Amino acid sequence: MDPIEPVHGTATLLLIAGAAVAVLLFLIMKVKLHAFIALVLVSVVTAVVAGIPVADVPVALTDGFGSTLASVALLVAFGVMIGRLLEVTGGAQVLADTLVNRFGEKRAPLALGVAALIFGFPIFFDAGLVVFLPIILTVARRFGGSVITYALPAAGAFAAMHALVPPHPGPVAAGSVLGGDAGVVLLVNLPIVIISWYVGVMLVSRFLAARIMVPLPDLLFGPENGGQDADGEGATKTIAPPSFALVLSILALPLVLISFNTVLTTLITEGVIGEGNTFVDVLVLLGNTPVALLITLLVAIGVLGPRGGRTMSETTSMLDASLAPICSIILITGAGGMFGGVLRTSGIGEALTSSLSGIGVPLLLQAFLIATALRVAQGSATVALTTAAGLVASQAEGLGDVQIALLVTAIAAGSTVLSHVNDSGFWLVSRFFGMDEKTTLKTWTVQETTLGLAAFAVAAIAWPLAGAL
Template identity: 70%
Template sequence: MEAIEPQYGTAALLLIAAAAVAVLLVLIIVIKLHAFVALVLVSVLTAIAVGFDFGDIPDVLMFGFADTIGSVALLVAFGVMLGRLLEVTGGAQVLADTLINRFGEDRAPFALGVAALIFGFPIFFDAGLVVFLPIILTVARRFGGSLLYYALPAAGAFAAMHAIVPPHPGPVAAATALDASIGVTLLVGVPIAVLSWYVGSYLVSRVLGARFNVPLPDVIFGEVREQDESDPDAVQRMGQRPPSFGTVLSILLIPLVLIGLNTVLDTLVQAGDLDEGEAWVEFLMLLGNTPVALLITVLAAIFVLGRPNASMATVTRILDEALGPVCAIILITGAGGMFGGVLELSGIGAALSDSLSDMGISLILQAFIIATLLRVAQGSATVALTTTAGLIAGPVAAAGLNDFKLTLLVVAIAAGATVLSHVNDSGFWLVSRFFGMDEATTLKTWTVMETTLGTSAFVIAWVLWGVF
């Protein structure tokens, strides 16, 4: 669906967006209206305010909702199924114990973050988060204290890799638009992502964890049923014979390998090294499609972790019970995408881009500022990243920069597209509900961490820009 021709100037559109966010926060935080209801209501009111035809508003609402829920629903559903199986079979505990024994108790949050950096290389943010959720929660349950000590380093690692490092789509699209080398972007992006994660996520998580005591949510850990005498295969805890570390790791590597293969093949097709449409390429890419990869992983977990301990009826019941708590997560995340979609189609991004296209400042600072403003205005990091890259592509080409500086521009854009995640970002709602935080706490923790993460990446890129 295409954006409408703006009926108002940039200032008026930004005021409408700011008012919509303010009303949404008041409805949710002050009035305590359910987040799903508030998001849909404000989306409708915003669509009316920016001038959409009344007959087009249902399609406008579905644009962001369907796009978000279509990608999130399957990931969340398969993710919590996998997480619940790992939890009840003792697999998550085995992983947590092994991780802690290798790194030590005091370095458990750091170990989670490092593991997430590795897993985050080929896996998108949301998919990586749902796969890692049971491990994060198991470690947090063992040691106690605020969940933020363990959740933010891992979530920040996935966010850093997804935003900055190819072959993730955002940095690849930006590098392509600026005619930057994907290889150089990868080589430069990885150390910048790791450094910005350590400063902007891991160290910041120590401060936020000490300030905000976020308890363990029940999104994975529901009440464990007592043994059902009528079902001889039912067990109080399926982890009476926990799987080996190698078994659990092998299952978690399934999505890593499949999704990574999909990413590599897609990159080779885009580069022209493989012919698009080849049957074997399409088949392998299908297996590496994120929902399909997670489906395969869940099936493997059912037969490797579940069936040796219980009947299929018991395993099915466990999976069914895992889905209940996440229905609200899926709907609220979809509604967050709806609100962001309304802002995107309203023309706010285009109007803002036009007004910022000639700022008279250095290219790297211009890239960061434009990406930041677009991120804040319409919520989508991908839209902010690709729009900014397209906007500055002309001046960048005229400047005749080398590959290293082109890569630093990609990082600056990615940094701006990362900061200030808030209520018009579907990822904000995913994190809020997964970690059991209310909206105010999420703004004070997740939004702050995303901002320090993006700012750290930009500062590193800016310093390198000045040195080289």
């Protein structure tokens, strides 16, 4: 649903948005109301108070809810089933052991983060987090301590790549709107991602993990090799774990398929490849994230399912049981998208950014502040990226390619900070790693903010140098 013509002034809309977030946090953290119920309730009230016509409120609610579920539900479901297969058969343990043996116990979080940076080049944040979930949790179970020691470096790496580096849609769209070159954006932002991830994620996660204890969640883990079988019937089976090469191949399969989609879509958008090529269309379809994960799940069922003599019926029962814990995750994530959708439809984000676009500050800082305002107001990083780019595009005329790339960096940095309750990614991280809302604000929100600030700081330092080129 498109944004409505605001019926309130900017100040009133901002007060409504702030009050909505405050009430939501109060209901969840103080009243202990279930997050899904609280999100739906606050979304309904906010829609009415913000001036969305009563007849249009159901559409505003279901648009945000449905669009979020469309992008998240299949990924989470397929990903958790793949993860459960890897965990039950010992595949996740094999991969975790190999990583740890190569890097050492003390460098396990660094190893997970570096691997996520590499895998995050073609794969989106939510899909990457789902695929990496069994490895993160297996390493955390092996060494103990706070699970965020291992979760935040990897999750932050996926978030950094998704926000800053082509061929992800946000930076590609922003670069295109600003008239930049996607290749230059890629070359400029890759080193910025590495620096900002290490400073804003790796170092910060160490600081947070030393002070905040988050126990290992039971989302994925059940009886493992040699214990009660996954169908819960008490059968004991000794299963020889799969090889490292096999596990790596299974994890690499969706990454390869998604790479086809991401790269080919970018080439089509840039006009390098013409539309209507059947072979290209088939590769793009196979690389669509849900389709890629479905193919990977079928391969995993065929390769890992029969290990230890497990029948297809037993494998199906095990996969069915793996879905139960994620129903709440999917619903809460969808409701978070509903809340963000209501804020977008009400015109809150648009009103805020229109008032900021003429504040008379330097262009790079202005771009960062506008993107930050959009991010805080409506939650979606991609929406913040593309909208902020459009608002500053007229001021980017005459800039060189490197400066445009740094402008994209500043916008992406602003669209990353302050992830909170209107961001579906906030709820994914919260529920995947068993954190309540307060803990997620103290960890994930803080880390996303330091990541964005680090990226903006690097861009600000490089800006005068780029202007001299």
